Amino acid sequence: MNNVKKIILVSPRGFCAGVTRAIDVVLVAIKKYGAPVYVNHEIVHNKHVIEDLTDKGAIFLKNIKDAPKDRPIIFSAHGVSKKITNYARNNNETIIDATCPLVTKVHVQAKKFYELGFKIILIGHKNHPEVEGTMGQLPVKSIYLVETVKDIDNLNFNENKKIAYLTQTTLSVDDTQNIIVELRKKFPNIKSSPKRDICYATSNRQNAIKEYANKCDAFIVVGSKNSSNSNRLVEVAKNAGCLNSYLLENADSLNVRNYSSFDTIGISSGASVPEVLVENVISKFQKNYSLEIENVSLGEENVQFKLPKKVRNQ
Numbered sequence: 001m002n003n004v005k006k007i008i009l010v011s012p013r014g015f016c017a018g019v020t021r022a023i024d025v026v027l028v029a030i031k032k033y034g035a036p037v038y039v040n041h042e043i044v045h046n047k048h049v050i051e052d053l054t055d056k057g058a059i060f061l062k063n064i065k066d067a068p069k070d071r072p073i074i075f076s077a078h079g080v081s082k083k084i085t086n087y088a089r090n091n092n093e094t095i096i097d098a099t100c101p102l103v104t105k106v107h108v109q110a111k112k113f114y115e116l117g118f119k120i121i122l123i124g125h126k127n128h129p130e131v132e133g134t135m136g137q138l139p140v141k142s143i144y145l146v147e148t149v150k151d152i153d154n155l156n157f158n159e160n161k162k163i164a165y166l167t168q169t170t171l172s173v174d175d176t177q178n179i180i181v182e183l184r185k186k187f188p189n190i191k192s193s194p195k196r197d198i199c200y201a202t203s204n205r206q207n208a209i210k211e212y213a214n215k216c217d218a219f220i221v222v223g224s225k226n227s228s229n230s231n232r233l234v235e236v237a238k239n240a241g242c243l244n245s246y247l248l249e250n251a252d253s254l255n256v257r258n259y260s261s262f263d264t265i266g267i268s269s270g271a272s273v274p275e276v277l278v279e280n281v282i283s284k285f286q287k288n289y290s291l292e293i294e295n296v297s298l299g300e301e302n303v304q305f306k307l308p309k310k311v312r313n314q
């Protein structure tokens, strides 16, 4: 067994601007309105964040109908359908929308295409809250979900009709590109958003892993099982040539002995993952091995989003 391990710590990693904003919304709402505040769905997909905010006074709901009328209700970073927005408007006194502005941008574009008479194809993962929120901006039969290239066969639109596609913000850039290529073959005049819908944080984390994963014998992406962007990062690491790539919730789920035969281990984290979880994973390795840590980066991120008006300047 090799007692010396090299850790390649890859950046950009961890919190994106949309996640930072969504967590701040909950914290400021608790300060302003007192506990409890209610959140429709998990504010972001990370177990540690949810447990921490629960301790501070947030209650996360699977069904918005369980929110009491007189307490604030917060929409998660993934966004919500029109049906949920309308329900909250009729039933909740205080609504705070923590939808990431980059998800809202996709909603706005969906509505623009619809008003211009386009049939819309959304590339994304079924049952993901962001996809439900985006599809739920429009009437059924005006927006169609495509998860894989195979689904394109089921789209029976006249190719001369006005057709546009949009995507979920946290998809694999490469897989999505393959789907887009096939869509263009079937519908040569298909339109898209003026700028790519996959967000800057998703692209940056994937590009960084693509660059460095092939230098590693194993790769760890710290992130929760239900986090779309974290799961995509594991796929990217494998596709980049590091077949021993794994998603790890936190240091508790790390069995260091599983890494005994690997000399170089890459580490990154999803956009909803606090840095402390990465630090804890490294500490656990440090207790068992002598580490040489190399920090590598494909560039700085300096995106910031303003808080929604209701919780600004508190």
Ligand code: SF4
Pocket: 016, 017, 018, 019, 077, 100, 101, 102, 103, 169, 170, 199, 200, 201, 202, 229, 271
């Ligand atoms: S991953 Fe992208 S779209 Fe999702 S919250 Fe972060 S910045 Fe927004």
